[in-house]
Amino acid sequence: MEQTKDTSKVTLTNISFLTNGQIEENIDKMASHMKFFSIFNIVQGVILCFTIVGAIIGIPVIIYHLKLNKSARSYRRFAESSDFFYLHKAFEDQRKFFLFYKILLIVMLIFFVIYIGVMVYLVSLGIMSMPQNFA
Helix, strand or coil: CEECCCCCCEECCCCHHHHCHHHHHHHHHHHHHHHHHHHHHHHHHHHHCCCHHHHHHHHHHHHHHHHHHHHHHHHHHHHHHCCHHHHHHHHHHHHHHHHHHHHHHHHHHHHHHHHHHHHHHHHHHHHHCCCCCCC
16 A cells, blocks of 8 residues: 555555455454454444333444444445455445444543542532531
């Protein structure tokens, strides 16, 4: 791969790397790990859906882990056929998955900061209302 002057674009000038069996092996292993991760989290999303509040998070988790599973299948198809259409589909599905996870992590971080703030406030209220005489 050779980078052009615009660092946001990468062009493939040599695609002979596809003949190396090690690339296909790495893609297959990565796809296997992605599939395991996605199936595990799909099951977790289904379990979250048993409650109404959990379904708010569970349904998007299921949808986006299905995208990750689809990405893993596209990587495997690319390794088998060397068709760049499958590589493009794999990148696209994986990009959507990571965008979702970035948003989810930001939301979780915001809720965690709010939770810590509420806990500090409640603890400070509890300490202020304790009797001051211990004699």
